[in-house]
Amino acid sequence: MPLLIENLSKTYPNGTQALRNVTLTIPTGMFGLLGPNGAGKSSLMRTIATLQEPDSGSIMLDDLDVLREKDSVRRVLGYLPQEFGVYPRVSAEELLDHLAVLKGIGNAKERKEAVEALLQQTNLWEARKKNLGGYSGGMKQRFGIAQALLGNPRLIIVDEPTAGLDPAERNRFHNLLSEIGENIIVILSTHIVSDVSDLCRNMAIINKGQVLLAGDPLTVIEQLRGRVWRKLVEKTELAALQANHNVISSRLFAGKTVVHVLGEERPDSGFEEVNPDLEDVYFAQINGRKVVAAAEV
Numbered sequence: 481m482p483l484l485i486e487n488l489s490k491t492y493p494n495g496t497q498a499l500r501n502v503t504l505t506i507p508t509g510m511f512g513l514l515g516p517n518g519a520g521k522s523s524l525m526r527t528i529a530t531l532q533e534p535d536s537g538s539i540m541l542d543d544l545d546v547l548r549e550k551d552s553v554r555r556v557l558g559y560l561p562q563e564f565g566v567y568p569r570v571s572a573e574e575l576l577d578h579l580a581v582l583k584g585i586g587n588a589k590e591r592k593e594a595v596e597a598l599l600q601q602t603n604l605w606e607a608r609k610k611n612l613g614g615y616s617g618g619m620k621q622r623f624g625i626a627q628a629l630l631g632n633p634r635l636i637i638v639d640e641p642t643a644g645l646d647p648a649e650r651n652r653f654h655n656l657l658s659e660i661g662e663n664i665i666v667i668l669s670t671h672i673v674s675d676v677s678d679l680c681r682n683m684a685i686i687n688k689g690q691v692l693l694a695g696d697p698l699t700v701i702e703q704l705r706g707r708v709w710r711k712l713v714e715k716t717e718l719a720a721l722q723a724n725h726n727v728i729s730s731r732l733f734a735g736k737t738v739v740h741v742l743g744e745e746r747p748d749s750g751f752e753e754v755n756p757d758l759e760d761v762y763f764a765q766i767n768g769r770k771v772v773a774a775a776e777v
C-alpha cells in the first residue's frame with residue numbers, strides 16, 4: 481500500500497516556505513526524491529518521519545494517519561537522517577544491540593539474531609567488534625542502514641546517503657538499498673541524479689518546496705526524446721548560446737564545454753541529437769522549463 485502525501489505545507493518561523501502544497505503518491509519500492517540543496521527534501525523527510533509538524537496537509541500510510549498516530553508510525557519506520565551521528569567508542573554490534581532495545585526488541589535471543597542478521601546483510605560482520613569511530617564513511621552509512629532496518633520496517637527513509645562516499649562504497653550501498661527496496665517503501669532523498677536513475681522505479685523532482693514532476697524515470701526521460709541537442713563549444717561561446725537557445729546544462733569535458741539545449745528542432749548544424757537521460761530531465765525542470773508533463777505515480 482502506498483504512502484499518500486496531500487497538500488503538505490510548511491513555513492518556518494523565520495518566513496522560509498520549505499514545503500508548498502506537496503502532493504505525492506509513493507508506492508512500494510525505491511522512490512527517489514530529487515532536488516538541489518534547500519529544495520525542501522529534508523523538511524519533507526523529517527515530516528514523514530514524525531519529527532516535525534507541517535502547517536497543513538495530511539500523510540497516510542495505509543490506514544495510519546502519520547501526523548496523528550506517531551507512535552504507531554515509529555514502530556514501522558526506519559530512518560537514516562542526513563547527519564547520522566554514532567558513538568565513536570562503541571562497537572557496531574554493541575550500538576545496534578542497544579538501538580534494538582530502544583526499538584522494542586526486548587527478547588535477548590531474538591535481538592541477538594536480528595543484530596547478527598543485519599550485520600551480515602550490511603557486510604559489517606567482520607568489523608562488528610570495531611569501534612564506530614574507526615569506520616569509514618561508507619561503513620558508517622551501511623551501519624546507518626542496519627539501524628534503520630531494525631524491527632522490520634515497512635517504510636524506510638534515507639536522506640542524502642551517498643554524499644561523500646567513494647565509487648566502490650557507493651556501489652555497495654546501492655546494492656544494499658536495492659535489495660531492501662523490493663518489498664517495502666524506501667524513500668531516497670538526494671541531489672545526485674544518478675542515485676535515482678540507478679535505483680528508483682519512481683521519483684519526483686522538488687525545488688523551492690514544490691513538486692515539479694513525478695513519475696517513473698523511463699517515462700519522463702522518453703518525453704524528452706528528439707528534443708535534446710548537444711554541442712562542444714569554447715567557454716567564450718556559452719553566453720551567446722544561452723541568449724539564443726534553451727540551454728538546460730553546460731559542463732566541462734576535457735577542457736571544453738558540453739552544452740545541452742532543449743528544442744523541437746536542431747538549433748544549428750553543429751548540434752547533434754542526444755539520447756536524453758535523467759540529468760536532462762532534472763536540469764530542464766530545475767532551470768525553470770516546464771517541459772515534461774507531470775505524471776502522477
Ligand SMILES: Nc1ncnc2c1ncn2[C@@H]1O[C@H](COP(=O)(O)OP(=O)(O)OP(=O)(O)O)[C@@H](O)[C@H]1O
Nearest residue numbers: 492494496498515516517518519520521522523524
Ligand atoms: N529549522 C529551520 N528553520 C528555518 N529554515 C529552515 C529550517 N530547516 C530548513 N530551513 C530552510 O528551509 C528550506 C528547505 O530546507 P531543507 O533542509 O528541507 O532542504 P533540502 O532539500 O533538504 O536541502 P539540503 O540538501 O541542503 O538539506 C531551506 O531554505 C532551508 O534553509
